[in-house]
Amino acid sequence: xxxxxxxxTGGAVMLCTGAAYVVWDIAKKRxxxxxxxxxxxxxxxxxxxxxxxxxxxxxxxxRDCENAAAVQEEVLLQRLREHADTxxxxxxxxADVTSxxxxxxxxxxxxxxxxxxxxDRMIAGEEMVLTAFKxxxxxxxxxxxxxxxxxxxxxxxxxxxxxxxxxxxLSCMLEGFPESDNLQKDLKIFHMPHFxxxxxxxxxxxxxxxxxxxxxxxxxxxxxxxxxxxxxxxxALYVHLLFALKDRNLGIIEANFSFRVHTAxxxxxxxxxxLVTDIEKGYVDPNLDIQDDIRAELNQLLKPxxxxxxxxxxxxxxxxxxxxxxxxxxxxxxxxxxxxSFDLYRQKLKSHYCKGIPMYSPxxxxxxxxxxVNIWPKDxxxxxxLCPRSMVFELIPVDRSDQDQPDTVWLEQAQVGGIYELxxxxxxxxxxxxxxxxxxxxxxxxxxxxxxxxxxxxxMLNVRGEKTSEDMFYQALKSAKTAWTDTGxxxxxxxxxxxxxxxxxxxxxxxYYVVFLELQNEVKGQEKQYAQQLEDCxxxxxxxxxxxxxxGSIGPLVVHxxxxxxxxxxxxxxxxxxxxxxxxxxxxxxxxxxTDVDFMMDRLKE
Numbered sequence: 001x002x003x004x005x006x007x008x009t010g011g012a013v014m015l016c017t018g019a020a021y022v023v024w025d026i027a028k029k030r031x032x033x034x035x036x037x038x039x040x041x042x043x044x045x046x047x048x049x050x051x052x053x054x055x056x057x058x059x060x061x062x063r064d065c066e067n068a069a070a071v072q073e074e075v076l077l078q079r080l081r082e083h084a085d086t087x088x089x090x091x092x093x094x095a096d097v098t099s100x101x102x103x104x105x106x107x108x109x110x111x112x113x114x115x116x117x118x119x120d121r122m123i124a125g126e127e128m129v130l131t132a133f134k135x136x137x138x139x140x141x142x143x144x145x146x147x148x149x150x151x152x153x154x155x156x157x158x159x160x161x162x163x164x165x166x167x168x169x170l171s172c173m174l175e176g177f178p179e180s181d182n183l184q185k186d187l188k189i190f191h192m193p194h195f196x197x198x199x200x201x202x203x204x205x206x207x208x209x210x211x212x213x214x215x216x217x218x219x220x221x222x223x224x225x226x227x228x229x230x231x232x233x234x235x236a237l238y239v240h241l242l243f244a245l246k247d248r249n250l251g252i253i254e255a256n257f258s259f260r261v262h263t264a265x266x267x268x269x270x271x272x273x274x275l276v277t278d279i280e281k282g283y284v285d286p287n288l289d290i291q292d293d294i295r296a297e298l299n300q301l302l303k304p305x306x307x308x309x310x311x312x313x314x315x316x317x318x319x320x321x322x323x324x325x326x327x328x329x330x331x332x333x334x335x336x337x338x339x340x341s342f343d344l345y346r347q348k349l350k351s352h353y354c355k356g357i358p359m360y361s362p363x364x365x366x367x368x369x370x371x372x373v374n375i376w377p378k379d380x381x382x383x384x385x386l387c388p389r390s391m392v393f394e395l396i397p398v399d400r401s402d403q404d405q406p407d408t409v410w411l412e413q414a415q416v417g418g419i420y421e422l423x424x425x426x427x428x429x430x431x432x433x434x435x436x437x438x439x440x441x442x443x444x445x446x447x448x449x450x451x452x453x454x455x456x457x458x459x460m461l462n463v464r465g466e467k468t469s470e471d472m473f474y475q476a477l478k479s480a481k482t483a484w485t486d487t488g489x490x491x492x493x494x495x496x497x498x499x500x501x502x503x504x505x506x507x508x509x510x511x512y513y514v515v516f517l518e519l520q521n522e523v524k525g526q527e528k529q530y531a532q533q534l535e536d537c538x539x540x541x542x543x544x545x546x547x548x549x550x551x552g553s554i555g556p557l558v559v560h561x562x563x564x565x566x567x568x569x570x571x572x573x574x575x576x577x578x579x580x581x582x583x584x585x586x587x588x589x590x591x592x593x594x595t596d597v598d599f600m601m602d603r604l605k606e
Contacts, residue, residue, distance in 0.1 A: 030330060032185040032249045034222065042219040043183050047174075051181075054171030057163055058375070064388045065448035069412045071388045073100050079392070079427060088118060088130045088429070100410065104394070109405055109423060109432045112149040118429075119150050125200040130429040138198060139207025139367040142584045151367050153207055157427045164390050165370040169362035173333070176377035177358065180332050184251025187244040188221040189260045190214075191236035192228060207367050208256055208584035222247050226297040233575070234267075235288045239298065241268050242275055242284065245312060246305065250328040256584065258338035258345040258359070263568075265324070265353045272316045278302070280309035322355040334359040339382045339453045341474060341589045344491070364453060367584075368435055369426045372451060383442055383450050386411055390427075395420035398438055401457065414441045414449045421457065438469070459590040463498050463511035464553045466544040470589050476538035483533055484519070492518040493567035495600070497591040499555075502601060510555035516600045518562045531559035566603050573599050 026044055035043070064071045080094040080103070089095070097103045108114075118130040123138060135152040174181050192212060195205035211218065211228035218225055222244045230236040241264060244250055255261045268275065274285050282304030284295055315326045324331055334354055338346035338361045346359060364372035364384040369391060372384030386393055393411040398419045400406035408423055422437045424430065436458060439451040459470035473496060481491045496515045499508060515534065522530075535557050539546040548554040567587070574585060577595070591597050 026183065029182045030249060030251070031183040032222065032247050032251070034185065034243070034247045035183065039219045040183055043185070046217070046220060047181065050167050050170050051174055053163065054167035054169075054174075057168050058171050060389075061164070061168060061373070061375075061385070061387070062446070065385065065446040068388045068446070068448040069410065072392050072411065075389055076100055076103060076392045076425060079425065083130075083132050083429065086128045086130060086132055089132075092431070100392075103425075104408065104432070107432050109408070109434055110430070111434050115430065119152065122152055123150070123198040123200075123202075123204065125198065134200075135202055135428075137207055138202060138204040140205055141367045142206075142586050149367070150204065151207070151430070152428050153367075153369075154428060157369055158213065160390060160427065161365065161370045164387050165363045165365065165373050168373050168375070172373075172375045172377050173335070173360060173362065176360070177333055180251060182251055182332075184249050184330065184332075185222040185247060186220055186252040186254050186335075187240060187250055187264075188217075188223065189237070189240055189253070189255040189264050191233055191240075192231055194231070206584045222250060224298065224301050226294045226301075229294055230290060232289060235290050237264055237267055238271065238275075238288060239284065239290075240264065241271070242278055242302070245275055245327065246279055246302070246308060248308065248311075248328065249330050251330060252333045252335055253324070253331070253354075254335040256337060257586070258334075258336040258342045258349060258361075259587070261334060261336050262345040262349055262353070263571075265320075265349070269320050269323075272312075276309050276313050276316070279305050279312065321352060324354045325356055331357055333357065335362065337361050337363065339364070340455060341459075341470060341586075343474070344493070364451075366435065366437070368424060368430060368433070369428065371422070371424075371437070375445075381442075381452070383452055385445050386449050386451060388448055392425035394423035394432065395441075396423060396434075401438075411449050412447050416441055416443055419454060458592060459588065461496065461498060461513055461590055463500070463513075464548045466542070466548045466554065468513075468538070468542045468545050472542045472545075473538065474589070476534060476541040479537040479541070480530075480534040484530070488521050489523070490520040492520055492564075493587075494518070495567075495570075495587065495589050495591055497597050499558075501591065501594050501597040508555060510553070512555035513557040514597075515557055515559045516562050516566075517559055518564070518567050522561055524561075527559045527561055530561075531557055534559065560600070560604055562600065563603060566600070569603070570596075570599060 022044070026040065031040060077097070080089070080097050083089045084094040092107050097106060115130065119138070121129050122135065127134060131152055131154065133154040133156070136155050136158065137153050139151045139153050141149045141151065190210050193206045193210050195203040198204055218228060223240050224243060227236065227239040227243065230239060253261055278285055282302050283299045284290065284302060312327055315323065318326070334349065334357055336359070338359060350359065358378070360377040361382045362374050362377070363370070364374070370387055371391060372386050374382060374384050376383060388411070394408035395411065395414050396406050396408050398421055401421045414420065419438060419440045421434065422439055424433050424435060426433070436456050438454045438457060440454050441449045442452050443450045455470035461468040461473065477491070477494060484491065494515065494517050496513055499512045499514055502514055515531070517530065538557070539549060545554065549556070571585065571587060574587065588596070
């Protein structure tokens with residue numbers, strides 16, 4: 001009895017000590033003023049758990065990178081065994097494969113058309129066709145390159161993405177930016193996507209981060225839960241901004257992509273007077289198209305706050321240069337993917353709205369799954385470790401990408417400085433799959449490649465075999481933009497196309513590039529001057545383009561200056577006419593659909 005009492009007493013002391021530490025730790029951290037006691041404790045416990053799990057997964061990633069080849073073979077054989085009894089597994093004799101070399105010699109490289117019939121049958125309700133598991137969602141890709149795919153995803157994939165990607169990134173964030181280990185809420189910019197259902201009742205739609213698959217995290221965000229039930233993008237974004245502005249202690253702005261952050265801040269600049277009025281009066285703008293029950297819940301949470309409204313009004317009236325740090329003085333971080341063409345928005349945020357605030361691009365992901373993670377949060381160069389336990393990777397040297405079945409190298413055989421097309425075998429039924437991303441190997445982390453995203457294969461201008469990639473064009477545009485900025489002209493947005501897609505291009509004997517630019521403070525009638533500056537920069541950046549121009553096989557590029565707001569309209573056009581959701585939408589820099597080019601050409605006539 002005496003021993004039992006001692007154990008109980010000791011346990012009670014430990015429990016009280018632990019509780020006292022939690023109370024003390026919470027008390028000393030900066031907190032959002034919109035927290036309830038419940039949400040405060042939820043965020044504290046979530047960060048502690050995620051931090052512990054993240055450190056564990058980071059150590060596991062370290063071990064995996066030290067033994068990358070062995071891990072890759074282990075993951076491959078495990079996946080082939082898992083799906084060996086499916087129709088697809090029997091067709092390709094998965095049970096007989098004993099090594100990566102067996103696999104490479106017995107299974108062809110594939111593209112989406114190889115799987116379309118299998119996926120269609122799964123959508124119709126058949127089981128054991130391509131995967132042994134029943135999908136939790138059929139994810140639709142964004143269709144950046146002009147083609148859309150529907151990718152089955154299982155629960156295990158979603159869990160692995162979170163464990164191997166999100167928790168590792170969170171651990172790196174807390175290590176790199178220790179001031180983010182507080183109890184400030186995040187402005188998370190996403191909204192509920194639209195789904196349809198398969199014959200078996202499985203959702204079909206965007207598989208990117210959204211309120212639908214982030215229910216356990218919603219207490220961490222400044223938007224109250226009813227705000228995430230708003231289905232229209234504009235109204236949802238307005239409500240995100242409204243409740244974020246109520247919270248002076250906001251700590252992080254987070255979105256899937258940097259352009260979503262930029263779009264939100266552009267909206268804040270356009271709507272600031274109404275936003276301040278709503279905070280002052282304590283109700284949501286009655287002109288917004290929001291369901292009555294959701295509006296009632298939001299209004300109940302939005303109490304009048306005259307002091308905060310006046311503080312915001314004074315800051316907004318000073319202008320929007322560096323506005324984020326002025327309305328949220330304790331803002332610590334912008335968290336969003338900002339590689340590739342998203343770098344344009346990163347630069348715009350850094351030079352205007354978000355001056356002085358660090359940005360971290362944590363994860364390289366796709367509808368197909370987790371590709372890489374960035375464990376260097378403070379580095380300006382965005383580099384990612386290929387996650388050896390997430391995908392089985394092969395790489396095709398980019399100069400062989402035109403071949404149907406080129407030779408590949410395993411990830412540990414990649415050469416530093418090499419540019420490769422990625423080939424993946426994922427956990428969701430895609431085998432030796434060419435999903436279109438091109439990367440550059442910039443180094444190794446132990447025995448695992450560290451890569452830089454370059455471009456999507458479909459995002460390439462190619463009228464005479466010159467193959468001007470999206471990245472080459474953007475580098476030239478950045479150089480030209482520097483000259484324009486010196487004269488007070490700023491680039492708002494851009495895209496380009498091959499002349500065969502425009503009416504006047506079809507009558508021209510020489511093909512050329514058509515560039516659609518939205519500029520700020522541009523000089524009307526100076527299209528030819530802007531075109532010449534961009535042409536000069538492109539010829540310095542893209543050797544084969546310069547050679548074709550010298551030989552006279554490609555004509556000079558043509559620039560069209562687009563009206564203000566054109567690219568915002570174009571995004572809405574894409575959302576209305578594609579399968580992409582707003583959380584995953586990527587505006588194509590190289591237009592491949594004539595309907596998209598027609599949209600731009602029609603705006604020139606208005």
